[in-house]
Each structure stands twice: as C-alpha cells, then as structure tokens.
Amino acid sequence: LYLRDVSKGETIRLDEHEPGLEGSVEPEYMTASSDGSRIFFLDAARLTADSGATHGGPFEPKEDRPDLYECAIVEEAGHDKCRLTDLTPKTEGGESARVAGVLGVSEDGSYVYFAAAGGLGLVPAGGCEVPRGEEGVSGSAVCNVFVRHDGVTRVVAGLSQEDSSDW
Numbered sequence: 001l002y003l004r005d006v007s008k009g010e011t012i013r014l015d016e017h018e019p020g021l022e023g024s025v026e027p028e029y030m031t032a033s034s035d036g037s038r039i040f041f042l043d044a045a046r047l048t049a050d051s052g053a054t055h056g057g058p059f060e061p062k063e064d065r066p067d068l069y070e071c072a073i074v075e076e077a078g079h080d081k082c083r084l085t086d087l088t089p090k091t092e093g094g095e096s097a098r099v100a101g102v103l104g105v106s107e108d109g110s111y112v113y114f115a116a117a118g119g120l121g122l123v124p125a126g127g128c129e130v131p132r133g134e135e136g137v138s139g140s141a142v143c144n145v146f147v148r149h150d151g152v153t154r155v156v157a158g159l160s161q162e163d164s165s166d167w
Helices: 161-166
Strands: 001-007 009-012 030-032 037-043 069-077 081-085 097-106 111-116 140-147 152-160
Touching: 009 081, 030 097, 037 152, 069 111, 081 111, 081 161
Parallel strands: none
Antiparallel strands: 001 009, 030 037, 037 069, 069 081, 097 111, 111 140, 140 152
C-alpha cells in the first residue's frame, strides 16, 4: 500500500512492517483524514510487535484476522515517513481484533469508528467476521463497534449481524 505525494515527487510505503516481523499480506485501504495525513487500513499481517493480526493458511486459524492500522505521515529530514500504529493490538489474553471495517472517521482523523468481532479486552468477542461479498450470517451474532480517540479505544455499541448493511 503506497502513498504518492505529487508535490514532492515522493512515494512512501504505508504498510511497512517493523524489523523481524512478517511483511504485509493484502492491505485493504479503509479511509483517510481529509488532508491525507492519517491513513487507515486493514492488514492480516503482523506489522507491529503488539499486533494480534493473523493470516489464514493451511493451518488454524483458516481465516484472516486483520488489525486496523493507522499510518500518520510525518516529515523527517525533509522527507515524508509513515509512523505506523496498530489501533487494535492483541489483548493480554492474545485475542485478535478481527476488524470487519471502518465505519467512519472525523475530518482530521482524530476519531475513527470501526466494527470488530474481537472484544479488544473491553467486551466479549462478537461474530461479525463476514467473508467479503457474502451474506447470511446468523442474526444473533453481535459485532462490536468501537471509537478510538487520543490513543483510547471505547465501546460504542453491539450490532446484530442483521444491521451489517447499515455499517
């Protein structure tokens, strides 16, 4: 996942992993602040040491369990650089966030609303991991909705899977 600054003629990679970790799997752009200084994306790869993301394969878990990452564009030595943060790191129990998607972001990117099957250590895990492009998950499954602001994640609500077309 790359960002091109046409005014500076620079391209920077947004999903660059920390040293010693696996590379990006299939990052999925979600949204950005209106000025492009904060970019939000999902990735099932562990890009940071505190990530709980997992990439499915021939062994368990078989499905991707992505985390929500934020790339804050900062200038260092006259060049733009991505300061990567996992907004949904693994919990003390090692639970994966299993982020389903971003629901919205404030204009400056300081508030980000997202849905996740994981409870992030705040509430019980739900069941909103809907495979992309598929429907028909039980209406009793609950997807947790969170808001992140100033480094703090809070629970907003639990949604029924029947509400998935609205989020």
